[in-house]
Amino acid sequence: MSQGSKVSVMRAPHDAKARKRLTILGATGSIGRSTLDLVAHRPEAFEIVALTAQSSVAELAKAARQTNARLAVIGDKELFGELKALLAGTATRVAAGPDAVVAAAAEPADCVLAAIVGAAGLEPTFEAVRQGTRLALANKECLVSAGDVFMSAVAQAGTELLPVDSEHSAALQGLAGAEPESIETIVLTASGGPFRTWSAERLSRATPEEALRHPNWSMGAKITIDSATLMNKSLELIEAYHLFPVRADQLGIIVHPQSIVHCLVSYTDGSVLAQLSVPDMRTPIALALSWPRRMSTPTRRLDLVALGSLSFEAPDETRFPALRLGREALRAGGTAPAVLNAANEIAVEAFLKRGIGFCAIAEVAAGCLDAAGARGLIRTAARLSDILAVDAEARRLAQSLLSRYV
Numbered sequence: 001m002s003q004g005s006k007v008s009v010m011r012a013p014h015d016a017k018a019r020k021r022l023t024i025l026g027a028t029g030s031i032g033r034s035t036l037d038l039v040a041h042r043p044e045a046f047e048i049v050a051l052t053a054q055s056s057v058a059e060l061a062k063a064a065r066q067t068n069a070r071l072a073v074i075g076d077k078e079l080f081g082e083l084k085a086l087l088a089g090t091a092t093r094v095a096a097g098p099d100a101v102v103a104a105a106a107e108p109a110d111c112v113l114a115a116i117v118g119a120a121g122l123e124p125t126f127e128a129v130r131q132g133t134r135l136a137l138a139n140k141e142c143l144v145s146a147g148d149v150f151m152s153a154v155a156q157a158g159t160e161l162l163p164v165d166s167e168h169s170a171a172l173q174g175l176a177g178a179e180p181e182s183i184e185t186i187v188l189t190a191s192g193g194p195f196r197t198w199s200a201e202r203l204s205r206a207t208p209e210e211a212l213r214h215p216n217w218s219m220g221a222k223i224t225i226d227s228a229t230l231m232n233k234s235l236e237l238i239e240a241y242h243l244f245p246v247r248a249d250q251l252g253i254i255v256h257p258q259s260i261v262h263c264l265v266s267y268t269d270g271s272v273l274a275q276l277s278v279p280d281m282r283t284p285i286a287l288a289l290s291w292p293r294r295m296s297t298p299t300r301r302l303d304l305v306a307l308g309s310l311s312f313e314a315p316d317e318t319r320f321p322a323l324r325l326g327r328e329a330l331r332a333g334g335t336a337p338a339v340l341n342a343a344n345e346i347a348v349e350a351f352l353k354r355g356i357g358f359c360a361i362a363e364v365a366a367g368c369l370d371a372a373g374a375r376g377l378i379r380t381a382a383r384l385s386d387i388l389a390v391d392a393e394a395r396r397l398a399q400s401l402l403s404r405y406v
Contacts, residue, residue, distance in 0.1 A: 026115035028056035061086035136288035138164035145338035147242040162288040169284035170275035174265030180245035206358035234326025342394035343368035360405035
């Protein structure tokens with residue numbers, strides 16, 4: 001993708017309304033729950049159009065009741081009867097199945113928050129883009145697996161795209177009003193995860209329980225493992241490449257254990273702008289919902305005096321080889337990032353089920369990238385169906401490689 005074709009996330013102010021119509025795709029995940037918490041603190045500001053979940057039927061029904069959602073959709077068709085019973089006597093419409101989740105994304109709304117984890121979120125999020133309103137994006141796969149195709153769809157629909165990841169939200173703030181030619185670098189910060197100080201030998205024995213103990217953030221299992229391997233930073237580099245008007249070589253990563261500084265934007269005059277906040281996803285979510293204004297949140301306030309100091313380290317690609325895979329996928333181009341993402345999902349799932357070791361996660365992803373290249377799986381994609389086909393092929397390939405890394 002040429003630099004000129006990138007879509008700027010810095011748009012004119014969004015029209016203010018008495019109540020913003022909001023749909024939450026993935027309402028029972030960590031991002032969805034944080035969003036619902038913000039809505040609960042500002043019920044006068046939001047009208048809930050639709051809520052979706054894959055299988056957490058009781059939690060979905062509770063959220064629908066609390067918010068008076070117009071529509072509640074459960075992805076697992078087998079749970080339709082249970083959801084219907086739980087919402088009996090309410091005005092909330094009920095639906096089930098993958099097609100119903102996609103249809104929920106098409107319900108007229110002022111803002112759709114896309115927080116379905118994994119490739120399952122691709123089709124609903126693309127459908128939300130077609131509305132041409134505001135998309136608050138928490139699904140990584142749209143930019144990682146389908147970046148060029150997705151950004152073309154955003155441009156065609158005239159959708160206002162706001163990132164929810166804390167690092168990309170921070171970059172958005174650091175770039176507000178900037179001319180592309182004045183940007184020198186965008187550096188994303190990484191906490192380093194729970195294994196930042198571990199030796200390579202100790203890493204080889206890491207358990208799922210240890211990997212899930214993130215020192216700063218409370219997140220779902222998959223993203224928490226990605227934070228432990230630092231694969232999340234590889235994926236975030238790819239996201240940043242598509243979101244912002246920079247080249248891949250202008251993007252960097254630095255380890256910042258406190259997770260207070262979320263991104264640093266350097267300019268050609270020597271200035272560096274950094275966004276700071278306590279590690280709480282409600283802050284970037286609130287900004288995505290209210291941009292360019294800001295809404296009050298119930299988050300803990302940052303006290304730099306109490307904190308005392310902030311520290312930064314260079315990332316270690318020897319102990320954490322996943323760090324380099326995002327750059328390799330960007331260099332390969334085409335569907336390489338989709339292959340990387342699919343292989344990583346398969347490897348993370350296998351690790352959580354104790355089928356492979358911790359260090360094998362990056363090894364499976366790297367091996368799948370190599371094998372995919374040899375088999376012609378890395379190619380140009382013109383539409384979402386091309387991405388989905390490659391994703392499915394890459395998953396099968398990664399699955400076949402797992403036995404090599406037991």
